[in-house]
Amino acid sequence: MSRVLLGIGSNKQRHQHIQAGVLALYQHFASATTPMRISRVFESAAVxxxxxxxFNLVAEVQTQLSVAEVNQICKEIEQQFGHSAAAPKYSPRTLDIDMLLFDDLISREPVQLPRDEILHNAFVLWPLAELVGSLPHPCTGLTFTQHWQQYSSSQQLQPISFDFEQLPHLYQVTPSTLITNN
Incomplete structure (x- = not known):
């Protein structure tokens, strides 16, 4: 089984699309033997x-699928909820699901792994540090907690209260696991 970390975001009908995106990923990847874990949901300014x-969060799933197969599922879910593959990179999103990590794989194709934005965007790094803080970044060797503690940027984000439908194999990070950035 491979560990896959996915970044999920929306700024159009945010609550509806985040809820739908997590549910769709849950239906593809979660089971009694392979639960899905998610970070808290954060609100951040558009970058x-x-x-x-x-609204942004990170999900962790376990799968026997390949990188290409996981990427295809993510793109199909995005399209199902109105995300156009032709949309400019920096534009509003109904639902955006990006593969951030696939085990410790480093690749350029079929997707770039680890995804560059991990170390540049607070809305990716903070949820990653909460969810898998002790996991080392495949390229730097530093843990995601270490990266978050060293992070310096003017990007503002705030954890928000967000209730997901009751899904039996979904585990969300709790505020007691809060990691702060100096």
Whole structure:
């Protein structure tokens, strides 16, 4: 089984699309033997364009599928909820699901892994540090907790209260596991 970490975001009908995206991923990947774990949900300003704030989180799933197969599932879920593959990189999103890590694989194709934005965007790094803080980044060797503690940027984000439908094999990080950034 491979450990896959996925970044999930939305700034259009945010609550609806985050709920739907997590449910769709849950239906593909979660079971009694392979639970799905998620970070808290964060609200952050749009990065790279002027737009409505985003809701973001990170999900961890276990799978026997290949990188290409997981990526295809993510793109199909995005399209199901109105995300156009032709949309510019920095633009509003109904639902965006990006593969951040696939075990400790380093690759450029079929997707870049680990994803560059991990170390540049607080809305990816903070949830990763909460969810898998002791996991080392495949390229730097530092843990995600160490990266978050060293992170310095003006990007603002805030954890928010977000209730997911009761899914028996979904585990969400709790506020007691809060990791702060100095």
């Amino acid at each position: 790279g364009f002027v737009g409505q704030p985003f």
